[in-house]
Amino acid sequence: MDRLGRSRDTIVRALKNLRAHGFIDWLRRYEPTGNEGRGPQVQQASNAYRLSLPEKARQFLGRFGKAPPPPADHGQDQRTWAEAIDAYRKALPLDERTQLDAGDGPLGKALVSIAKGLMKRESDNQTESPSNSILYVKT
Numbered sequence: 001m002d003r004l005g006r007s008r009d010t011i012v013r014a015l016k017n018l019r020a021h022g023f024i025d026w027l028r029r030y031e032p033t034g035n036e037g038r039g040p041q042v043q044q045a046s047n048a049y050r051l052s053l054p055e056k057a058r059q060f061l062g063r064f065g066k067a068p069p070p071p072a073d074h075g076q077d078q079r080t081w082a083e084a085i086d087a088y089r090k091a092l093p094l095d096e097r098t099q100l101d102a103g104d105g106p107l108g109k110a111l112v113s114i115a116k117g118l119m120k121r122e123s124d125n126q127t128e129s130p131s132n133s134i135l136y137v138k139t
Contacts, residue, residue: 022054094119 004011018024026049030042058065089097098115102108 022052023057025050025052 015024015026019026026047028047029045031045033040033043035041053065089100092100095112095115099108099112102111
């Protein structure tokens, strides 16, 4: 109230009027005091406020109370963006793509290690000797 420079009565009346017209609603909250025996068992905590727009005010606002429609090319922009993301994902190595899909959790880390193992296995040269090796040449 001090920050607003208004009296308590002014604020109480304003809240009462906003509630009467349906712009605001609040819930009085209480906290237990922990007192045993006689005396107050609860004390008031800060109120919880909820703002709303009554139907009469919504009708008065007309089109200004609604979200604007999306631009005509919004769908095309989304498709273009999705295609660019797909192209980027396809260009990534298997381990990085797996990390992007699965995340950094334990399951993601396990899947990334599997992907790295697959990449290593596919990239390793075969250790078998070719069939025209010296060992197989007949003399």
